[in-house]
Amino acid sequence: MTGRDPRADFADFVREATPALLRTAWLITGRVDQSQDLVQAAFVKAYVAWPRIRRAEALAYVRRIVVNEHTDSWRRTRREVPTGEIEARQLAAVGKTSDVDHRDEIVRLLRHLPEQQRKVVVLRYYADLSERQVADALGISLGAVKSAASRGLAALRDLTTLTGDDRR
């Protein structure tokens, strides 16, 4: 912690960490409302514990909360199937861009992976954590991380082939 006002310090952290955490949540969930809830809830927990959190480790700490919250949430709501999202309609209304297509594509592909594989792939290849760090964050073994990453990559490659994206 710095000698600054803790609230100001926390506010700075939120501003800095929000894009990366939202992106992590978005890649894992593919849902706006859920991503928002996960990150917001994680920040609230971090706020409560802020005096005990070392600034250099804050991002990893909150990212771990996001992942754990998602695991808890998934257990509670895994039988829910969203029928639609407002944001998708709004985006459709203003017209698609190449960025949106791109975003939709990777998020859609990730949704095909099982929960654990998706988390491992996102933490390993987006958050750039080491295999050991991913294992610690998810509370699983190193072997399970390696296996999930390998299968996840293979599945993504197969999916792009199946959907014909590989023909370019």
Add this chain to the structure above:
Amino acid sequence: MTMPADDASVERRLRESMAHVTLPPTLTVQLDDIVRAGDSILRRRQLRRRSAIGVAAAAVLGAAAVPVARHLAASTTPAKRPADTPATEYVGPGIAALMATFPSGAHRMISISDVGRPATAYRIGSVDARGPEPVTVAMPQAGQIVTGHFGGALFLIAGAEVNGYGLRLVFPPDRQPATSVELQWGTLVGATLLWPDAVALQGFTPIGLVFVDSNAGTYDALVMPSPPAAVATLVFRTQPSPDDPHADQLLLVRSGDRLQLNKPGASPPPQPIGQELAGISGGAEAPRVAYGWAPAAISAHAPGQRKLVVTQRPAATGGVLYAVTAAPAIPKSIEPLVVTVTCGHSSVRVPMAQP
């Protein structure tokens, strides 16, 4: 996204894709909300610590304190017991327990917890000690739904599970979101409580819900083999407003091959929905019922050269029964018949399923 063949290239391409993924513009978090919720937790922790200190001090009093404590508990518990206030019960195909609430950040301010082990009720409360008194709603049986308001939020809890229902929201005329979100689809599936909190709806509280069976094609075929097929729609009356407890109600019922809109009228208030059903849908088919608001207008468009008839007659319940029929039947190959029911400034579009 193109995935090259070798692993190293796949990794590189994946990293690149994820690093440049574009977030939806509405995906944000609010620092103010975070700080407010965090402060609320810290305050409650402080209160709990004070309570724990009080308990420790009381224990010193020993056995003599116990009868006093029991007496106090017996006299104070009823006064603090949450009101059991289900507003409407619906009996029909089972729907999983779920909840919808849309005020800004409400899902972060309202907590739901099970009561009893195994759970026999849901307790809906505020995480803020200054919030409204909690409400306890008995866990509905399969096929029953209860709705009500809590802290400006609309909640709905149903028993058992069903798939394939869509949800539209109805907003009060003077408090509507942007036109594009006047009626929204939500999630109405699953065995858990549901907290849709779309950014576009934050700050807007729906006053009604319209449920549409998105499996209408297959489901209706089971219960309604003869054309023209009718609507598979559920609208649930929300808890009566304290300002207008006798507001007119609209009842939508699928009866045989017709969509019926029943306006029970302001007085007497509508009968319990289960009783209404007994006289209207009958038979073994799953009843589809809707409660909403008094319709100011009903309009409908029938594709092709079909004749559409809207009739009304006195209902057995004392109100007016509207019926919409189309002839000849509408085949699947053309656009569905949509009936628009207007209540004040709100319109509910009711698609009628095809055979």
